[in-house]
Amino acid sequence: MKVLSVNQFYGLNGGSDRCFHDWNRVLVEHGHKFVPFAMRADNDFPSEYSDFFVSNVKFFDGKKSLWDSLKIASRILYFVEARDKITKLMGLTKPDIAHLHIIYHQLSPSILPAIKRFGIPIVHTLHDYKRICPTYHLAAHDQVCERCKKHKYYQAVLQRCNRGSLTASLLNCVEMYIHKWLRIYEKNVDIFISPSHFLKNKMLEFGFKPKRFEVVPNFIVLDGYEPKYEADDYFVHFGRLVRVKGLMTLMEAMSRLKSKNLQLYIIGRGYMRSEMEAYCSQKGLDNVKFLGWKSGDELKELVRNSLFTIMPSEWYENYPLSVLESLAMGKPVIASNIGGMPEMIIDGVDGLVCKPGDPEDIAEKIDHLFANRHRLPEMGRAARLKMEKEYTPEKYYSRVMELYQSLLS
Known part of the structure; x- marks a missing residue:
């Protein structure tokens, strides 16, 4: 053909x-x-x-x-x-x-x-x-x-x-x-x-x-996404730094975390970075790190070594590859209950669904995964298995x- x-x-x-x-x-x-x-x-x-x-x-x-x-x-x-x-x-x-x-x-x-x-x-x-x-x-x-x-x-x-x-x-x-x-x-x-x-x-x-x-x-082609179920004490957001991605809500959620030893790595570039950095400085948030634009193996390694990833979008995401890539690398995903993302996550099995625009709910979901990090390898394996069967x-x-x-x- x-x-x-x-x-x-x-x-x-x-x-x-x-x-x-x-x-x-x-x-x-x-x-x-x-x-x-x-x-x-x-x-x-x-x-x-x-x-x-x-x-x-x-x-x-x-x-x-x-x-x-x-x-x-x-x-x-x-x-x-x-x-x-x-x-x-x-x-x-x-x-x-x-x-x-x-x-x-x-x-x-x-x-x-x-x-x-x-x-x-x-x-x-x-x-x-x-x-x-x-x-x-x-x-x-x-x-x-x-x-x-x-x-x-x-x-x-x-x-x-x-x-x-x-x-x-x-x-x-x-x-x-x-x-x-x-x-x-x-x-x-x-x-x-x-x-x-x-x-x-x-x-x-x-x-x-x-x-x-x-x-x-x-x-996605799974051969390029080797899973890893052990992790360091950080989680990741990667993508464009624009407001509709819910990033200021995520910053506010970080200020409410009970898990003070947990770090967030922000990977990507966009007009929101300066505002996010100013907020972190104002609130004294030293557990948020801005790593800038990453791609290829460097990005994959940062995701593979994370506990989980987060996509707190506040607009109608269709079917973002960032979610599929996270799941393929054995990483549970916290994703907003908006657009096509709830179709990609089995809540409580390979990730958690959060309320878009709600910093208290997002902070609660982050704290929950960190407090129960002994379950993250199990959730990561469920994520990878789903990818191998369906995607x-x-x-x-x-x-x-x-x-x-x-x-x-």
Whole structure:
């Protein structure tokens, strides 16, 4: 089978890119071929098809001329270059099926009718809420936001949801109304895949009506995540340091801990670091360490040697890889009862579910795990076993290939 594999980037910039590349590797391991299509970027992996990738654009790299702004607007609404290049690529490679990941803005849905003209089915994995939210994350001004429910996309303009910019928010609003009016996604995509039941249900609740909607949880390649059940006296939060991740609530929880000998390692970068450090200084919290950005084996070792990890998000996380990675390394997870995360944790077995935005509850859950740290190896083994049973490449391959075959037959 030959799969046209489409994503905004062909390098690694985030969790959705990891899912895209991991799936391509799984296809190859099972004897299939994939043909990539993306936007050109400096960190692209090599590809024999890179000449077909569309030109690069940076949406937020300083003040732009009126002409540049108009070009960006037309690219977001209907990108002619993407349509023409994917048409040439498909004419050359003749794929059997198309599997899309994130395509808005860098590529635009102009590619959907172009793919359909070749008579092949389209599968689209959703990594965020773009189909129902102009700015894709169902959050505005660092809080969960559902004002656009039932297609009230004008709320993005009223709230200036896109980085406080009236112009950018207006463009996102217009984009949503045009694509809704054209029904360009609903007409052309045969199956939407959601990693979580939460995302699927939220999309349906907002009035999104696809032909077919399936839930297939993400996977990770377990060979790269060796479990470890012994630990030092610290726990970890790793990810972007932004407010919706619940980090100030976590800082407040740290000030309420009874377990004074327990340390928290904050791994990542973002605009919240200075505020968090100021809070720790003000409260005299010397049990919070900021380690900055870590990746690869260095990050894995920090997680593997921890007691547990914590994800106290206060917005609708979809199906974060950070949770899967923690579980794969045999680490219980404290995760907020919000978004798709409760689907990933068996409360009391391989982690604990906490109340988002509630520092007292979070402190209680942290104290509970530390006081009962003799149980953490047992919880870690349960986490790893679940990953080995439910979140393997083979499991994902079986589920997605079944969807492919249902369309091709």
